[in-house]
Amino acid sequence: MRMGLRGILGGLAVGVCVVASVAKADVKPAIDPGGIARKVSKLLREHHYSGKALDNVISGQCLTNYLDALDYNRVIFIQADLDRFQQYTTTLDDSILAGNLEPAFEIYACYSNRVEQYVASARQMAREPVRFDTNESIRWDRKDAAWPKDEKEAQQLLRQRVKYELLEERLNKEKAEEAVSIVTRRYDRLARSLRDADTEFILEVFLNALTQAYDPHTQYMTPSSLENFNINMKLSLTGIGAVLRSDDGYARIVEIVPGGPADLDKRLKPNDRICAVAQGMDEWTDVVDMKLNKVVDLIRGPKGTVVRLKVVPASAPDSSVRAEIQLTRDEIKLTAQEAKAKLVEKRDEDGRPALLGYIELPSFYVDTKKGPTAKSATRDVSRLINRLKASSADGLLIDLRRNTGGSLAEAISMTGLFIPEGPVVQVKDPYGRVHAQRDEDGLTAYDGPLVVLVSHLSASAAEIFAAALQDYGRAIIVGDQNTFGKGTVQQIVELDNVPGVRRTGAGSSGALKLTIQKFYRVSGGSTQSRGVVPDIQLPSVFDARPIGEATLPNSLPYDEVRKSDYKTWGVITQYLPELRAHCAQRLVQNPEFKYLQEDIARTKKRFDEKTISLNQAQREAEKKANQDRVNARKKERIARKIEPPRSIEITLENLDGKTNGVAAVSSTSPVAAASAGSEDEPDATDDPSVDTVFDEGLRILTDYVGMVSVMTAQSAR
Secondary structure: OOOHHHHHHHHHHOOEEOOOOOOOOOOOOOOOHHHHHHHHHHHHHHHOOOOOOOOHHHHHHHHHHHHHHHOOOOOOOOHHHHHHHHHHOOOHHHHHHOOOOHHHHHHHHHHHHHHHHHHHHHHHHHHOOOOOOOOOEEEOOOOOOOOOOOHHHHHHHHHHHHHHHHHHHHHOOOOHHHHHHHHHHHHHHHHHHHHHOOHHHHHHHHHHHHHOOOOOOOEEEOHHHHHHHHHHHHOEEEEOOEEEEEEOOEEEEEEEOOOOHHHHHOOOOOOOEEEEEEEOOOOOEEOOOOOHHHHHHHHOOOOOOEEEEEEEOOOOOOOOOOEEEEEEOEEEEOHHHOOEEEEEEEEOOOOOEEEEEEEEOOOEOEOOOOHHHOOEHHHHHHHHHHHHHHOOOOEEEEEOOOOOOEOHHHHHHHHOOOOOOEEEEEEEOOOOOEEEEEEOOOOOOOOOOEEEEEOOOOOOHHHHHHHHHHHOOOOEEEEOOOOOOOOEEEEEEEHHHOOOOOOOOOOOOOEEEEEEEEEEOOOOEEOOOOOOOOOEEOOOHHHHOOOOHHHOOOOOOOOEOOOOOOOOOOOOOOOHHHHHHHHHHHHHHOHHHHHHHHHHHHHHHHHHHOEEEOOHHHHHHHHHHHHHHHHHHHHHHHHHOOOOOOEEEEOHHHHOOOOOOOEEOOOOOHHHHHHOOOOOOOOOOOOOOOOHHHHHHHHHHHHHHHHHHHHHHHHHO
């Protein structure tokens, strides 16, 4: 369940890499909220693709977005608050244009007071006797529900929430007193996070309420958010190499990044807790109860600089023990997010062997600031393709199921690895002008059988790539009913460079990720809202959930432009009917797809009902039924005795000679391991070693390779 500030701030506590910054860590940026707001409004009015004015309509949508961002599940504000806020429905636009953000801070102050009351009540309720034998239930998704009409109704909703949380801990076998302790500590963290919220944080939430009144992907980024965005794009950062999480007021070490300074030093360990940080030989800064992203800022720094950490070792017999660790920051490669490959042995329906290449591409990453030798998804994939070709791979499977986009230029150059030349995508600007962006090198890195896996999560640059290969008839697209449907192009504009508005202070003003264009397939249609429809569709739990551009408020509409002049590959269509027939037969016969259909039905029921029982006996029965289902499937899998295909992992580190390829006897895809049991996918596969879509993708590719071989042999006669 998502809950306002907790949902917003909670994301800072998961997987934050303490490894990059070039700004002095102990200097807080000086910002002028009003000046930044004027800069953002100037860019929106003058350069956003939609051409919308900043008027009363936008004002009303901004207010709605802001309230939803703070109180997503509609349990904090009451109707009296909303009535008071209605005065801003038609005036926020005027305030923003004047650089007056008092309404934003007034609303936040009201929210803050409500949350303080909420937390105090929740702590008290957690200690009161609770009955778990009633027929009560809780609505877990309240984003479309009415806000509570008064404090009495708000207290009732809170009581249900606390009861739900206590029941969850009981179901996890916690004793009653420990369940109370866990829940009260959770609300203490919520209050602490609330008090840590500063002007910069509030400004970011409010300005994103404004930007998303224009479209879902225009976003204001504070300096730290911009830094994290750049890290994700270039997969390279500078720091100590550790991942932190907030834990009862401490920044706790979750993971040590291989090859980083902390890893090489060997003294910092997982579960160590950081209580103070110092730059070089400067004075210590106490970080207990400090907001996690502030701790991250203190630990980040440029290459070659020294940071000292005072930690409570996880192995210490007493929490009063402190250890001091001095580390020199260095550049770290985020190899876990790079493209990676496998070489897989497989046989087709007739028993003919095939050696298949598999490449997983998490994003279209690129480091734009380091020239032609910089980190590039296209260069990395090209190297992996060359290794697979050298191993005589008969076909190639590219996995974009978790690829949510990245660089438009990388999507175009990546497409060029598989076609000789031609237009890849058409782009339309706010003035209606359309131009095609092309691959013009006349070269291909791979011209053999190609299958691309997609899902509802595949978006933006991933959709450009998949759509182009589909339009050219170059690849068979396999996956969910359709991809995400993000057909817009964003540009990063650093606000300090915006002309006509004075600089806001000594520090950076941050940046605006601004929607400036829409892109279209070479066949003329947009991927906006509709996405890419696969040639072969497979069942997916995502089909039962509201996922995609069309479900987002204020998303831009679908439209079309004139078709580009391009030549299709011209060979895939003759194979598709038979490939679809073979796949359909396997869907009926494969027990894994039967399991998947059951999961889809269960997921759909959950999203349709939107409620969870608060009766312990009923929940225990449901939990037992779920576990019985998992156990039954495990037994059935063992009884089938299906040997997974043999495979060899290939990473860029392999190619650089840093590690050796390791033979594996598992068909596990990184996607399955990452997604199984995740909070966002309640009905993901019950066995993380099973990736049904990956396996079927390999089977489709195997069939395709076999058909091409037969056709080639017949043509040679």
